[in-house]
Amino acid sequence: xxxxxxxxxxxxxxxxxxxxxxxxxxxxxxxxxxxxxxxxxxxxxxxxxxxxxxxxxxxxxxxxxxxxxxxxxxxxxxxxxxxxxxxxxxxxxxxxxxxxxxxxxxxxxxxxxxxxxxxxxxxxxxxxxxxxxxxxxxxxxxxxxxxxxxxxxxxxxxxxxxxxxxxxxxxxxxxxxxxxxxxxxxxxxxxxxxxxxxxxxxxxxxxxxxxxxxxxxxxxxxxxxxxxxxxxxxxxxxxxxxxxxxxxxxxxxxxxxxxxxxxxxxxxxxxxxxxxxxxxxxxxxxxxxxxxxxxxxxxxxxxxxxxxxxxxxxxxxxxxxxxxxxxxxxxxxxxxxxxxxxxxxxxxxxxxxxxxxxxxxxxxxxxxxxxxxxxxxxxxxxxxxxxxxxxxxxxxxxxxxxxxxxxxxxxxxxxxxxxxxxxxxxxxxxxxxxxxxxxxxxxxxxxxxxxxxxxxxxxxxxxxxxxxxxxxxxxxxxxxxxxxxxxxxxxxxxxxxxxxxxxxxx
Amino acid sequence: xxxxxxxxxxxxxxxxxxxxxxxxxxxxxxxxxxxxxxxxxxxxxxxxxxxxxxxxxxxxxxxxxxxxxxxxxxxxxxxxxxxxxxxxxxxxxxxxxxxxxxxxxxxxxxxxxxxxxxxxxxxxxxxxxxxxxxxxxxxxxxxxxxxxxxxxxxxxxxxxxxxxxxxxxxxxxxxxxxxxxxxxxxxxxxxxxxxxxxxxxxxxxxxxxxxxxxxxxxxxxxxxxxxxxxxxxxxxxxxxxxxxxxxxxxxxxxxxxxxxxxxxxxxxxxxxxxxxxxxxxxxxxxxxxxxxxxxxxxxxxxxxxxxxxxxxxxxxxxxxxxxxxxxxxxxxxxxxxxxxxxxxxxxxxxxxxxxxxxxxxx
Numbered sequence: 001x002x003x004x005x006x007x008x009x010x011x012x013x014x015x016x017x018x019x020x021x022x023x024x025x026x027x028x029x030x031x032x033x034x035x036x037x038x039x040x041x042x043x044x045x046x047x048x049x050x051x052x053x054x055x056x057x058x059x060x061x062x063x064x065x066x067x068x069x070x071x072x073x074x075x076x077x078x079x080x081x082x083x084x085x086x087x088x089x090x091x092x093x094x095x096x097x098x099x100x101x102x103x104x105x106x107x108x109x110x111x112x113x114x115x116x117x118x119x120x121x122x123x124x125x126x127x128x129x130x131x132x133x134x135x136x137x138x139x140x141x142x143x144x145x146x147x148x149x150x151x152x153x154x155x156x157x158x159x160x161x162x163x164x165x166x167x168x169x170x171x172x173x174x175x176x177x178x179x180x181x182x183x184x185x186x187x188x189x190x191x192x193x194x195x196x197x198x199x200x201x202x203x204x205x206x207x208x209x210x211x212x213x214x215x216x217x218x219x220x221x222x223x224x225x226x227x228x229x230x231x232x233x234x235x236x237x238x239x240x241x242x243x244x245x246x247x248x249x250x251x252x253x254x255x256x257x258x259x260x261x262x263x264x265x266x267x268x269x270x271x272x273x274x275x276x277x278x279x280x281x282x283x284x285x286x287x288x289x290x291x292x293x294x295x296x297x298x299x300x301x302x303x304x305x306x307x308x309x310x311x312x313x314x315x316x317x318x319x320x321x322x323x324x325x326x327x328x329x330x331x332x333x334x335x336x337x338x339x340x341x342x343x344x345x346x347x348x349x350x351x352x353x354x355x356x357x358x359x360x361x362x363x364x365x366x367x368x369x370x371x372x373x374x375x376x377x378x379x380x381x382x383x384x385x386x387x388x389x390x391x392x393x394x395x396x397x398x399x400x401x402x403x404x405x406x407x408x409x410x411x412x413x414x415x416x417x418x419x420x421x422x423x424x425x426x427x428x429x430x431x432x433x434x435x436x437x438x439x440x441x442x443x444x445x446x447x448x449x450x451x452x453x454x455x456x457x458x459x460x461x462x463x464x465x466x467x468x469x470x471x472x473x474x475x476x477x478x479x480x481x482x483x484x485x486x487x488x489x490x491x492x493x494x495x496x497x498x499x500x501x502x503x504x505x506x
Numbered sequence: 507x508x509x510x511x512x513x514x515x516x517x518x519x520x521x522x523x524x525x526x527x528x529x530x531x532x533x534x535x536x537x538x539x540x541x542x543x544x545x546x547x548x549x550x551x552x553x554x555x556x557x558x559x560x561x562x563x564x565x566x567x568x569x570x571x572x573x574x575x576x577x578x579x580x581x582x583x584x585x586x587x588x589x590x591x592x593x594x595x596x597x598x599x600x601x602x603x604x605x606x607x608x609x610x611x612x613x614x615x616x617x618x619x620x621x622x623x624x625x626x627x628x629x630x631x632x633x634x635x636x637x638x639x640x641x642x643x644x645x646x647x648x649x650x651x652x653x654x655x656x657x658x659x660x661x662x663x664x665x666x667x668x669x670x671x672x673x674x675x676x677x678x679x680x681x682x683x684x685x686x687x688x689x690x691x692x693x694x695x696x697x698x699x700x701x702x703x704x705x706x707x708x709x710x711x712x713x714x715x716x717x718x719x720x721x722x723x724x725x726x727x728x729x730x731x732x733x734x735x736x737x738x739x740x741x742x743x744x745x746x747x748x749x750x751x752x753x754x755x756x757x758x759x760x761x762x763x764x765x766x767x768x769x770x771x772x773x774x775x776x777x778x779x780x781x782x783x784x785x786x787x788x789x790x791x792x793x794x795x796x797x798x799x800x801x802x803x804x805x806x807x808x809x810x811x812x813x814x815x816x817x818x819x820x821x822x823x824x825x826x827x828x829x830x831x832x833x834x835x836x837x838x839x840x841x842x843x844x845x846x847x848x849x850x851x852x853x854x855x856x857x858x859x860x861x862x863x864x865x866x867x868x
Contacts, residue, residue, distance in 0.1 A: 027866030095742050114744075117727070197731065199868060207868075210591040211694020212859070213621070368601040376602050455594070459560050459607050460586045470589060474566060474734050 005362030005387060006350045009226060012219030012365075020216050028204060029224065036200040036228070039121055039193075040183045046126035047182045050275060051133025052175060057272075059141040062257035063265040069272045070138075074499050076279040077131045078491040080448040080465065082191025083484040085124045086472035087283040089115045089195060121198040127279040128192070129185050133178035135499070140174030146256075180236045187229055188355030190451040195472060201225040206357040206451055215361065222358040229353035284488065290481030300482050308486060311463040314378060314453075315446035318385035319439050322393050325386065326438070330397045331427075335406065348394060351387040356451035359384050363456065381456040385446045392445060393438040400434020401427075440494045447487060558584045559799050562599065564592030564613040564696070565786060566734075569820045576815065577806050583799050592618045592696050599627045599791065609794040610803060614786045615696035616644075617703065617851030619651035624852060628789035629797075631804065639808040639826045644785050646849060653785030653848070654807055655822035656838075657751045659701040660781055661770040662737055667746040676705065676772045676782070677713075679747060680720025689728040689736040689748035690721060693867040697733070697751055701782045702862060703854035704846045708779045711861065718865040729868050734758075741767040751784075756821035756834050771841045780842040784851070785825065 057063075058070050076084075091098050092115040099112050113119045148170065152162045168175075193203045201221060208218035260268065294300055326348070333345035351359070363384050367375045374380060404427055412426040413419070428435075450465050457466060464483040471480035563570060567589040574585045588595075592613045599606055599622065611628065613619055622628050623646055630648035637649070644653030661673055667687075673679070679688050691698045706714040728745050730736045736748040737758045743766070755769045773779040788807060790800045806812045810829055817824035823831045823838050831838055846854075 023863055027863065028868070031868075093742075194731065197727075197729065204868075207692060207694045210594040211692070213593065213597060215597075217863075364601065372603070372605060375605065376598070376607060454590070457588075459588045470567060473732055474568070475732075475738060476568070 003347050003350050004366055005354055005359050006226065008362040008366055009219060009222045009354075009358060012216060012362075013223035016216040016220050020220060024217060024220055028221070032199060032201050032204050032221070033224075033228075035118075035198065036187060038118065039125065039198065039200060040186045042118075042122040043125045043129065043186050044179050044182055046122060047130040047133045048175065048179060050126065050130040051178060052137050052171070054130075054272070054275065055134050055137035055141055057268055059138055060258060061260050061264070061268065063260040063268050065269065066257075069276070071496070071499070072276050072280075073134055073272070074131050074495065075276070075492070076128055078488050078495050079128060079280060079283060080191060080450070080468075080484075080487060081124065081128045081185075081189050082195055082450055082465075082469060082472065083287070083487065084128050084279075084283055085115075085192035085195040086468070086477065086480060086484075087286055088120065088124050089475075090286070090477050091115075091282075092120065116197045118198065121193055121196045124192050124196065125186050125189065129182045130275075130279070132181040132185070133175060136174040136178035136181075137171060140171050144170065176236065176239060180232075183232060184229065184352065187225070187232070190356055191469065195469075201228065202355045202357060202451070205355070205361070206455075209357055209361050209455065215365070218361055222361060225355060225358060226353050229355070233353065284485075287481045287485045287488065290478045291485045294478045294482050297478075299479055304482060304486070307462055307464050307467050307483060308490075310461050311447055311465065311487075312490075314381060314385070314461070314463060315443045317378075318382045318389070318446045319393075319442040321382065322386045322390045322442050323397075323435060323439050326390055326394050326397055327435070330394055330401050331423075334398065334401045335409075345394070345398075349391045351389070352391040354388060356384075356388060356449060357455065359388050360452040360455040363387075363452075377458050378461060381453060381458070381461070384452040384456055385442075385449060388449070388452065389442045389445045393442045396434055396438040396441060397431070400431040400438075403434075404430045437498055440498055444491055444494050444498075447491060557582060557799065558586065559609045559796055559803060560586045560588065560607045561610045561612055561803075562595045562608045562791075563587055563589050564595050564615070564618065565589070570612065570816075572819055573807070573812065573815050577803055577812075580806070581799075581802060583802065585803075591694070593694070596622050596625070596627070600625055604793045606791060606793055608791045609796050609800045610788055610790055612786070612788045613696075614657075614784075615700055615851070616651070616653060616785050616787055616848035617700050617855050618696055619787050619789055620646065620849050620852035621855065622789060623650040627792055629792045629794065631790060631801065633801065633805070635805045636808055639810075639813070641825065641827065643847065644825045645787070646789075651787050651789035652804060652808060653787040653825050654813070655786045655817045655820065656783055656825055657753055657786065657822050658771070658781045658783055658843070659697050659749065660752050660755075661772050662740045662748045662750050662755045662767055663770050664740050664743050664746050665766040665768050667743060670768070670770050673747065673770055673772060674775060675778060676701075676749070677709070677717050678772075679724065679749070680717045682720070682724075684724045684747065686724065686726050686728075687746040688721065688724045689730055689739050689745040690725045690867075691733060691736065691749065692729050692731055693862050695731075695733075697784065698749070698867075699855055699858055699862070700784050700851050701749070703851055703858040704782045704844050705779070706858055706861065707846045707850070707854060708844060715861060715865060718862065718867060722865060722867055737767065741765040752835070753821040756832070760821070760834065769836075771836065773844070774841055780844040783843040783848075785848060786822065 054073055058066060058073070090096055092112055093099075102112050103109075115124075144167075148166050149162055152166045157165070187200070188202055189200075190202050190206055193200050194206065202225060205218055205221045205225060208221060209215065212218065291300075329345050329348055332341040354362070363380055364375075367380050408430070409422055409426055412422040417425065448465060450469055453463055453466055454469065457463065462470075464487050467483040468480045468487070471483070561574065567587065571587065574587065577583070578585050588608075590598075592615055595611065595613070596618055599608060599611060602608070611619070611622060619628070628646075628650040630650050631652070633649065636645065636652050640652055640654075644656070645651060659676075661676065661679070663670065663673065678684075693699075702714060702718065705717065709717075728739065730739070733750040733754045734757075736750050737754045739745050740748045741758060741762070752769050755767060758765055758767060771781050773781060788804060790797065790804065794800050807816055808826065810826060813824040813826040813829045816822075817829065818832050821832050821835060823835065
C-alpha cells in the first residue's frame with residue numbers, strides 16, 4: 001500500500017511522451033534543479049552555523065537563563081514554514097515595517113531585500129529548521145567524551161585546532177543527521193516556497209497538478225523530485241556509514257560548563273534573543289496581535305471550531321492508524337529480521353521521498369481507479385498522511401523496540417504467556433514511551449501538513465492549515481492569523497513533551 | 507534527553523520504565539476507541555440531509571461566500587463550499603464521476619466550464635429564467651453553464667511610474683522597455699490561459715509566441731500566483747504594470763482610494779482587438795442528487811437581486827442587461843470587447859497551453 005504511490009509516479013513519468021520530457025528539460029528543469037539545490041545548500045549552511053553555535057553555547061557555557069534558552073530554542077519547530085513565510089512576507093514586504101524602519105535611516109529610497117526571493121526563502125527556511133541541527137548537536141555534545149579534547153589539550157593543540165580536528169569531527173554524525181533532516185524538509189516543503197513564490201520542484205509539481213488537465217508533466221517532475229531525494233538519502237547513508245564513531249567507555253563526566261562574566265552573558269543573551277526573536281518571538285507576537293484584531297472585527301466565528309475539529313480528527317486518526325500499521329512492521333523487523341520483514345520495513349520508509357503533492361497526485365489517481373468508493377473522502381487524506389509521516393514515526397518506534405531485550409519476551413513466553421499476551425503485558429508497557437512519542441510526532445506533522453491536505457480534503461473538511469493558506473495566499477494577514485496561532489498553540493505542548501523525552505521526536 | 511550509551515542500552519531504560527508500569531490495556535483501549543470513533547465520524551460525515559448543496563468553487567471564497575450566505579438565509583438550504591483551483595476541480599469532478607458529492611460547479615473562467623461540459627460533467631438546464639436574464643453569448647447553448655459576471659483582462663499601472671498613453675495594447679508589454687517592470691500571473695492561471703487563447707485567435711500563433719517570449723523576459727521573477735498580489739505589487743511600485751482582471755484594481759481602490767494604481771483598458775484603438783473578456787459562471791453537475799435545490803441557486807444568481815450582489819461584491823460587470831454595474835467601474839458601453847466567443851476558449855486552451863509551455867512561462 002505504501003509503495004504503490006511511488007510505483008505509480010514512476011509509471012506515470014515513464015509513460016510520458018518523450019516530447020514532454022524534452023520540453024520540460026528545455027524549459028523548467030534546469031531552473032528548478034538549480035533553485036532546489038541552491039536553496040538546500042544555503043539553508044544547510046545557515047542552519048549549520050545557527051544550530052551548532054547555539055548548541056555549543058548552551059552546553060559548554062553557564063550563563064543566566066541558560067535552562068530557559070535550552071528550551072526556547074526548540075520552539076521555532078512549532079511554527080509551520082508557511083506561517084513563518086507569511087509573517088515574513090508582511091514584515092519584509094514592500095511598505096512593511098522593516099522597510100519603513102530602514103527608510104528612517106536610509107532615506108525614502110531605501111529598500112530591503114524582497115521576501116519573494118532566494119534570500120527570503122533561505123531566511124525563512126533557515127529560521128524554521130535550525131532547531132533540528134541544534135537539538136541533535138546538543139544531544140551529541142551532552143554525550144561527548146571530554147577526554148578526547150583533554151588529550152588534545154595536553155598535547156598542546158590550540159583552541160582552534162582542537163575545535164577543528166577533534167570536536168567538530170566527533171560531532172559530525174549528529175550534525176550530518178540534523179542537516180539531512182533539514183535538507184529533506186527544504187526539498188519537500190511546499191507552504192513556504194509557494195507563499196514566497198520561489199520555484200522549487202515541490203512547488204512546480206503542485207502547480208502542474210492544479211493548473212493542468214494532463215498530469216504527465218506533473219509525473220515527470222515528481223519522478224525527478226523523488227530521484228533527487230533518493231540520491232540524497234543514499235549519499236547521506238553512505239556518509240554516515242563511513243564516518244561512524246564509537247566512544248569507548250560507558251560512563252562520562254558531565255562536561256564542565258564555563259561560567260561567563262557579565263559581558264559574556266550579555267553577548268550570549270543578545271545572540272539568543274535575536275535568533276529566538278526573529279524565528280519565533282516576533283512572529284508569535286504578530287500572530288497574537290492580528291488574531292486579537294481579527295476577533296475584535298468579528299472575523300472569528302463558530303466555523304473555527306469546525307476547522308479545529310477537522311484538524312484534530314484527521315491528524316489523530318492518521319497518527320493512530322500509522323501507529324497500528326507501524327507496530328507490526330517495526331516489531332517483525334526487529335524480532336525476526338527475515339529478508340521479507342526487513343524489506344517491508346524499508347518499503348515503509350518510501351514515504352520519505354514522496355513530498356506532499358507527489359503523494360497526493362499518486363493517491364488521487366490510484367484511488368479513482370482502485371477504490372473509487374473512497375475517492376474524495378477523508379480516507380484518501382488519511383492514507384496520504386500515513387504514507388508521508390509513517391517513516392518519521394518508525395524512526396522513533398524502531399529504537400524503542402530495539403531497546404527491549406528479547407530475553408524479557410522469552411521469559412514471559414516460558415512462563416506460559418501466549419504471544420499476544422506477551423506483547424500486551426511485556427513489550428507494550430516497555431515501549432509505551434517511544435510509541436507515545438511516535439504518535440505525538442506524527443500527529444504534529446499531520447496538523448501542519450499543507451499540500452496533500454489542499455489537494456485531497458473532502459468537502460467541508462477544511463483544516464486549520466488549509467485556512468491559513470487560503471487566507472495568507474490572498475494576503476489577508478489578519479484573517480489567517482487565528483488559524484495559524486491555533487496551530488502553534490496546539491503544537492507547543494506536544495513539542496515540549498517530545499523534546500523532554502527524546503530529541504528524535506522533534 | 508537521550509543519554510543512551512552503547513553497551514548500556516539494554517538494561518537501563520527497562521528498569522526505569524518498569525517502575526512506571528501501567529496497565530497495558532490503557533494504550534490499546536485508547537487506540538481502539540480512537541479508531542472506532544474515527545470510523546463513525548467518517549461514515550456519518552457523508553450522510554447528507556436533503557436541504558444541502560455542495561458547491562465546488564474555483565473562485566476566491568471571500569468573493570462568493572456572502573452571496574451564498576444570503577441564499578442560505580433566504581431558502582434555508584445549507585451550502586458546503588469547497589474552494590480550490592478551477593482546473594484542479596475539473597480534474598476532480600472527472601475523477602469522481604457519478605460518485606461526486608458536488609451539486610454545482612462555480613468558476614472564474616468560461617473555458618473551464620465549457621471543458622467540463624464537453625467532458626459531460628454538467629447538466630443542461632432548460633430554464634426560462636436563465637434565458638431571460640443572461641444573453642446567449644454568455645452561456646452554453648444548452649445552458650450547461652451560465653455566465654454570472656463579466657471581467658476583463660487588462661493592464662494595471664502605477665500612476666506615479668507610468669502614463670496611461672504609454673500602453674496602447676496588451677502586446678506592448680512585451681516591448682523591451684518594460685524589462686523588469688511587468689508582473690504576470692503564473693502559467694496555471696486560467697485568466698492567463700484564456701487571455702493568451704484570445705490573443706492567439708486574433709493575432710495568430712507567431713505573433714503570440716513573440717508576445718509571450720517578450721513578456722517572460724520582462725516579467726523575470728515577477729510571476730505571481732494570485733491577481734491580488736499583482737495589484738499589491740503595482741500599487742506599491744514594485745512593478746510599473748501588471749496583467750490582471752479589472753476588478754482586482756477596483757477592489758484595491760475601494761479599500762485604499764489613495765493608492766497610485768489605475769486600470770487601463772487596452773486594445774481600444776480603431777481596428778484593434780478589443781479588451782479580453784471572460785465570465786465567471788456556474789453549472790449544475792450532471793450527477794447531482796439535489797437538482798431542485800441546485801436550480802434554485804442558479805435562479806437566485808441570475809435574478810436581478812442576485813446579479814447585483816454577485817457583480818458588486820467583486821466589482822465585476824453583471825450580465826443581466828437590466829442590472830447596472832458598480833458606479834466606480836467604467837461604463838460598459840464605453841469600451842469594446844474582443845470578438846472571440848467564450849465557448850471557443852475550451853477548444854483553444856490545449857494549443858495555448860502547448861505554446862505557453864514551449865515558451866516556458868512558469
